Amino acid sequence: MAGGPVADSVSHRTLQSSATVYQGRIWDVVSDTFSLTPDSQPLTRDYIAHPGAVAVVVLNDEQEVLLLRQYRHPVQMDLWEIPAGLLDVEGEDFVVGAARELAEEADLVAADWHVLADFFNSPGSSSEAIRIYLARSVSWIPEAERHVRTEEESEIRFRWVDLDDAAAAVLEGRIHNPSAVVGILAAATAARDGFASLRPASAPWPAHPGQRKQ
Numbered sequence: 001m002a003g004g005p006v007a008d009s010v011s012h013r014t015l016q017s018s019a020t021v022y023q024g025r026i027w028d029v030v031s032d033t034f035s036l037t038p039d040s041q042p043l044t045r046d047y048i049a050h051p052g053a054v055a056v057v058v059l060n061d062e063q064e065v066l067l068l069r070q071y072r073h074p075v076q077m078d079l080w081e082i083p084a085g086l087l088d089v090e091g092e093d094f095v096v097g098a099a100r101e102l103a104e105e106a107d108l109v110a111a112d113w114h115v116l117a118d119f120f121n122s123p124g125s126s127s128e129a130i131r132i133y134l135a136r137s138v139s140w141i142p143e144a145e146r147h148v149r150t151e152e153e154s155e156i157r158f159r160w161v162d163l164d165d166a167a168a169a170v171l172e173g174r175i176h177n178p179s180a181v182v183g184i185l186a187a188a189t190a191a192r193d194g195f196a197s198l199r200p201a202s203a204p205w206p207a208h209p210g211q212r213k214q
Helices: 096-108 151-155 164-171 178-193
Strands: 016-025 029-033 045-047 053-058 065-070 075-082 083-087 108-120 128-141 157-162
Touching: 029 053, 029 164, 053 065, 053 108, 053 178, 065 151, 065 178, 075 178, 083 096, 096 108, 096 128, 096 151, 108 151, 108 178, 128 151, 164 178
Parallel strands: 053 128
Antiparallel strands: 016 029, 029 045, 053 083, 065 075, 065 157, 108 128
């Protein structure tokens, strides 16, 4: 295939049946039977039905990125991450959700927002789409107004890291969280032109699960 810019695109196939085979506390597992072409044999695929998520690369005036250390039980590791969370509030604007997560996880508000990157976390097994924002011009929330973090989030610890050093940590295999990996490398790339090429915070997000319905 040749010609035009490289870009992912929506591709609706003939859906013959869909059923929820497991209903979880946060997300469900769905089983779809579909055909690639009208005359092809049906295929069945099980996947996680996910509401989507947002993540935030926070940069201060010294070009340092805020990293959060948090325990993740499925991998049984303390991971260095960026603020992130589910888009599980009905009708919530995407950037509003990102600002909510930034406040809840990092005690920060930001005056300057841009879209940094969009990606699918695991497109072979989940419908999850993640949008990463770049947040700058940040300030601390007054202590009396901060969100009370519980359970694993109660162990969150913060560290400001030079953006180039954070990118090196990714390439050296010291940071594994997917949003942090994508976000840090995207921010390091975008910094080359002073972030002038980034999309506005309100940019359309057609890959979000709610925008891909047939």
